[in-house]
Amino acid sequence: MKNTSVSLFRQVLDLIPKREFEEIVMKHNGDKRKQSFDSWAHFVSMIFCQLAQANSLREICGGLKTCGGKLNHLGVESAPTKSNLSYANAHRSPKMFGDIFHMLLGHCHAIAPRHEFSFPKKLYSLDATLIELCVKVFPWATYRQTKGAIKLNMLLDHDGHLPVFVDFTNGDVHEVNSARRMELPRDSMVVCDRGYVDFSMLYKWNLSGVDFVTRLKTNATYDIPEYDVKQYPGTVLSDEVIFLRGSQDKYPERLRKVVVCDVENHRTLTL
Structure with missing residues (x-):
């Protein structure tokens, strides 16, 4: 890791x-055995894993080892060994x-900017994505005969683009099962x-x-x-009130x- 990279990494850790980090560590007895590889060093290692896009214990430990004495500036005595990091994980x-995540999320919410849309309501986006896993390593995550996957459902707050609800399920579990467990604030x-x-479920939200949308x-x-059909020039092609049948x-x-024209992708969307 170059000097400039270490400096930027330290700015992130700063x-x-x-104090709040240490209080959480004490609450969970994270350092009860007074290991040389303490909770802070463990946390720094995993943050490094994400920022450096490391894919293995070897890459994490090797990357931190290249920092040499500069690790002291990060509050870490020395780079962990693969066995130490594996044991800690x-x-x-x-x-x-x-708890550390929720503590940091609370700080982020306090300083997050408002979304740029004109309406005053709280705006959330809800979506799901499949994360592929190796069936041989994670046999419990069987999604298809030869594939494994878990499904990530996330509710994103547009004030700062921060997650407020995250739920992992097996890959074959329908998204609605996760959405039904969410508690959405009124006037959102x-x-x-x-x-x-x-x-x-949508009617329950409405009530x-x-x-x-x-x-x-x-x-x-x-x-x-x-009498409720409206048509507009431009991207909004129609705006109607409907009543479901089945x-x-x-x-x-x-x-x-509402039917809108997606000019960029040359298609129409019915919302």
């Missing part, structure tokens, strides 16, 4: 409130690092894709004072009161359907 409480707006379209499924059937018992109230 943002961590050390296996035995140091993950709940401790979870959630943007999500069609994978989260479950009309009973809780939560607005939502999502893509309409292609097989959805609905009625359009003629799913009316799940969402008995009216919905707003």
